[in-house]
Amino acid sequence: MTAAKKQAFPAxxxxxxxxxxxxxxxxxxxxxxxxxxxxxKVTYADDGTVLDDGTDKANRDMPIAEQVxxxxxxxxxxxxxxxxxxxxxxxxxxxxxxxxxxxVFNAIYKTYxxxxxxxxxxxxxxxxxxxxxxxxxxxxxPLAG
Amino acid sequence: MTAAKKQAFPAxxxxxxxxxxxxxxxxxxxxxxxxxxxxxKVTYADDGTVLDDGTDKANRDMPIAEQVxxxxxxxxxxxxxxxxxxxxxxxxxxxxxxxxxxxVFNAIYKTYxxxxxxxxxxxxxxxxxxxxxxxxxxxxxPLAG
Amino acid sequence: MTAAKKQAFPAxxxxxxxxxxxxxxxxxxxxxxxxxxxxxKVTYADDGTVLDDGTDKANRDMPIAEQVxxxxxxxxxxxxxxxxxxxxxxxxxxxxxxxxxxxVFNAIYKTYxxxxxxxxxxxxxxxxxxxxxxxxxxxxxPLAG
Numbered sequence: 001m002t003a004a005k006k007q008a009f010p011a012x013x014x015x016x017x018x019x020x021x022x023x024x025x026x027x028x029x030x031x032x033x034x035x036x037x038x039x040x041k042v043t044y045a046d047d048g049t050v051l052d053d054g055t056d057k058a059n060r061d062m063p064i065a066e067q068v069x070x071x072x073x074x075x076x077x078x079x080x081x082x083x084x085x086x087x088x089x090x091x092x093x094x095x096x097x098x099x100x101x102x103x104v105f106n107a108i109y110k111t112y113x114x115x116x117x118x119x120x121x122x123x124x125x126x127x128x129x130x131x132x133x134x135x136x137x138x139x140x141x142p143l144a145g
Numbered sequence: 146m147t148a149a150k151k152q153a154f155p156a157x158x159x160x161x162x163x164x165x166x167x168x169x170x171x172x173x174x175x176x177x178x179x180x181x182x183x184x185x186k187v188t189y190a191d192d193g194t195v196l197d198d199g200t201d202k203a204n205r206d207m208p209i210a211e212q213v214x215x216x217x218x219x220x221x222x223x224x225x226x227x228x229x230x231x232x233x234x235x236x237x238x239x240x241x242x243x244x245x246x247x248x249v250f251n252a253i254y255k256t257y258x259x260x261x262x263x264x265x266x267x268x269x270x271x272x273x274x275x276x277x278x279x280x281x282x283x284x285x286x287p288l289a290g
Numbered sequence: 291m292t293a294a295k296k297q298a299f300p301a302x303x304x305x306x307x308x309x310x311x312x313x314x315x316x317x318x319x320x321x322x323x324x325x326x327x328x329x330x331k332v333t334y335a336d337d338g339t340v341l342d343d344g345t346d347k348a349n350r351d352m353p354i355a356e357q358v359x360x361x362x363x364x365x366x367x368x369x370x371x372x373x374x375x376x377x378x379x380x381x382x383x384x385x386x387x388x389x390x391x392x393x394v395f396n397a398i399y400k401t402y403x404x405x406x407x408x409x410x411x412x413x414x415x416x417x418x419x420x421x422x423x424x425x426x427x428x429x430x431x432p433l434a435g
Contacts, residue, residue: 002170006235006285008261016255017265021235023285024170025292025314028236031266039247048243048269090296090311091318091428095268098338099418102329110306116298120307121321121426123385124338124416126269128244136266138236140296140313147315151380151430153406161400162410166380168430169315173381176411184392193388193414238411271414273389281411283381 003143009081020082025143027088029078031095031136034070035059037129053129060130064101067132068108075135088139092118095125097132105133148288154226165227170288172233174223176240176281179215180204182274198274205275209246212277213253220280233284237263240270242277250278293433299371310372315433317378319368321385321426324360325349327419343419350420354391357422358398365425378429382408385415387422395423 007022011030020029041054053059062070072086079085092113096105102122118137127134152167156175165174186199198204207215217231224230237258241250247267263282272279297312301320310319331344343349352360362376369375382403386395392412408427417424 002287004287006233006261008235008263010262016251016258016262018262019264021261021264023235023283024287028264028283030264039251042244042247044245048245050244088296090298090313093266099332099340099416100334100338102332102418106306106329113306116296116311117300117306117308118298119309119311119318119320119426121383121424122418124418126244128247128267128269134266136264138313138318142292142294142314147432149432151378151406153380153408155407161396161403161407163407164409166406166409168380168428169432173409173428175409184396187389187392189390193390195389240413271389273392273412273414279411281409 007082019078022082025140027079027082027084027139027141029075029137031093031134032071032074032078033127033129033131033134034062034067035131039128042129050128050130055129064104064132065108068105071133071135072112075137079137079139084139084141086112088141089113089118089137090140091138092120093136094120094122095127095134096122097125097127099124101132152227164223167227170285172224172227172229172284172286174220174282176238176279177216177219177223178272178274178276178279179207179212180276184273187274195273195275200274209249209277210253213250216278216280217257220282224282224284229284229286231257233286234258234263234282235285236283237265238281239265239267240272240279241267242270242272244269246277297372309368312372315430317369317372317374317429317431319365319427321383321424322361322364322368323417323419323421323424324352324357325421329418332419340418340420345419354394354422355398358395361423361425362402365427369427369429374429374431376402378431379403379408379427380430381428382410383426384410384412385417385424386412387415387417389414391422
């Protein structure tokens with residue numbers, strides 16, 4: 001039997017997003033980076049480049065490998081609140097601030113999707129905060145009927 | 146009973162896109178900004194930057210707040226042709242030409258998704274025309290069976 | 291009857307992606323450009339710009355029109371392994387390295403989606419390799435029940 005409405009799993013009440021939303025047999029997650037931030041605390045250079053994202057200053061020096069693992073932690077948590085795991089992921093969108101991180105990213109990515117990997121897009125991207133990677137996924141997991 | 150084919154709601158006949166497409170229990174919209182434009186009328190600087198998008202020159206000075214509301218007007222219209230509202234949206238992709246507009250964008254965004262908000266990605270982005278914001282959504286609304 | 295699990299169509303074993311994945315009534319493809327490349331063979335300028343993507347040097351001079359057709363060849367192949375055609379596509383994401391290619395891109399795009407076109411987003415984008423275009427799609431095609 002198909003659910004008539006979406007089932008949202010909202011994030012922090014001050015943030016107008018959900019961690020995950022179930023819609024029928026699919027679960028969508030928000031885009032996650034290695035940490036969360038408050039847009040009101042970000043400071044910018046004159047050209048709009050992010051100077052400081054208002055989080056721990058150590059974050060900006062965090063190596064790409066650690067950032068990828070922390071990002072996947074958030075994605076896994078978001079999937080988990082909707083009853084899914086990485087095995088259920090069918091489509092993945094990935095962004096890296098520095099294209100030279102692609103090889104390292106890929107090596108770690110492989111360890112999270114060892115079998116029947118999702119389809120993927122990956123692009124160099126500027127971010128709203130001082131991170132090196134973001135990931136957003138769609139999972140497929142029909143509820144036991 | 147599942148529909149065997151997609152149901153498209155094409156935009157203007159000269160544009161190879163649909164405003165919205167229903168596919169089973171889901172409705173997808175195109176990415177919308179605050180106004181539409183004709184790619185053939187856009188003029189560019191030597192480095193590919195858009196100089197003039199061929200629409201009303203007043204558009205380029207339109208404040209971000211007004212641009213966000215106009216963008217949501219288009220998204221709501223696209224959803225409406227397929228029988229959906231913003232309440233049905235499960236996933237949202239947002240882009241801003243200037244990351245410093247994030248706080249203003251977010252404050253307005255919240256007024257459109259007051260309960261059970263969709264998942265979201267948001268990135269600084271260059272656009273094909275002179276606007277400050279674009280939004281694309283996926284909605285979930287099973288047809289009455 | 292709904293399939294309980296996704297059905298993946300993995301690409302080359304060394305690449306952690308699938309060409310396409312079927313999930314219920316939907317088929318998702320990876321993002322495709324006009325050729326494939328090995329991230330380990332890409333060389334970069336000091337600012338991270340791709341200097342050489344390690345493929346045939348003739349690729350970088352390939353005209354946009356040819357690149358668009360080759361990209362659609364890959365998309366069609368990915369759809370085909372999952373039993374779909376371009377007629378089944380409901381949502382399309384497109385990226386161009388140079389916004390001035392939009393008019394040419396659009397003219398070709400129209401020939402692939404002549405009726406009931408998908409919804410679309412299109413943005414100027416940097417890529418992980420030396421190409422001018424990438425496309426990723428979602429198709430809807432219920433299996434005969």
